[in-house]
Amino acid sequence: MKDTLFKSDKINGKFKFDEKVAGVFDDMLSRSVPFYSEVQQMVADLAGKYYIEGSKVYDLGCSTGNTIINLCKSIKDKNAPFIGVDSSEPVINRAIEKIEGRGLSNRVDLVCSDILDLDLSDAGIVIMNFTLQFIPPHRRLALLKKIYAGLSKGGAFLLSEKVLENNPETSDLFIEKHYDFKREMGYSELEISKKREALEEVLIPFTMEEEFDLLKEAGFKNCSVFFKWFNFASFLAVKD
Numbered sequence: 001m002k003d004t005l006f007k008s009d010k011i012n013g014k015f016k017f018d019e020k021v022a023g024v025f026d027d028m029l030s031r032s033v034p035f036y037s038e039v040q041q042m043v044a045d046l047a048g049k050y051y052i053e054g055s056k057v058y059d060l061g062c063s064t065g066n067t068i069i070n071l072c073k074s075i076k077d078k079n080a081p082f083i084g085v086d087s088s089e090p091v092i093n094r095a096i097e098k099i100e101g102r103g104l105s106n107r108v109d110l111v112c113s114d115i116l117d118l119d120l121s122d123a124g125i126v127i128m129n130f131t132l133q134f135i136p137p138h139r140r141l142a143l144l145k146k147i148y149a150g151l152s153k154g155g156a157f158l159l160s161e162k163v164l165e166n167n168p169e170t171s172d173l174f175i176e177k178h179y180d181f182k183r184e185m186g187y188s189e190l191e192i193s194k195k196r197e198a199l200e201e202v203l204i205p206f207t208m209e210e211e212f213d214l215l216k217e218a219g220f221k222n223c224s225v226f227f228k229w230f231n232f233a234s235f236l237a238v239k240d
Ligand SMILES: C[S@@+](CC[C@H](N)C(=O)[O-])C[C@H]1O[C@@H](n2cnc3c(N)ncnc32)[C@H](O)[C@@H]1O
Pocket: 017, 029, 060, 061, 062, 063, 064, 065, 066, 067, 085, 086, 087, 088, 091, 113, 114, 115, 116, 128, 129, 130, 131, 134, 135
């Protein structure tokens, strides 16, 4: 279904992953996140490369299940346990429908839970696509430390985020490039500005430097950027 949530003059309030968002989420993601499907493919490809036989694969903030569906193709081990976690019931219900529709229910465990309450263990791959940015900043380090502790040696953490630059002018320019992308995708000025207001204090991006510092402080010594487009970046962090 097409995302028209911010089209009317009505006040929407703060952004929530509710039933209304769930109904249009796939359209919203593909028209709001530049190179969304390419990033999904890169994540699936890297996950296939770093997967450790017998280990678990976590997708934290799995939303409607797009990443997990790709992972089921790139990770060939039919016994690999896939665990998708999301705190929004309406959103994860879409994932359940999609995973069932593709006959993948026997391979995937979908859990409706706050990531902050989750216990991770024996992980070969942990993915967080565009979700850490929604975690309160003061809780991010503890979460990343938990992810690091739950990963097996040689396992990988794949993180995608909206990011800022150190220089505020460059940051503003990159944010404007993102709005250009949304205009090209058919969003109106009203929709763009209303969504921006709704996301204020809900989606809190870090700078590239802060992301690297966080990863390093959590324990990851081996961190790289595998994708960057203006104010979007994807990181690969491997546990040595
Ligand atoms: C932008 S979406 C993620 C998109 C998805 N990873 C993808 O690549 O298609 C962010 C998701 O994180 C979930 N989320 C936000 N905070 C969460 C939390 N504390 N625990 C679990 N899920 C959370 C939201 O419900 C939402 O589905």
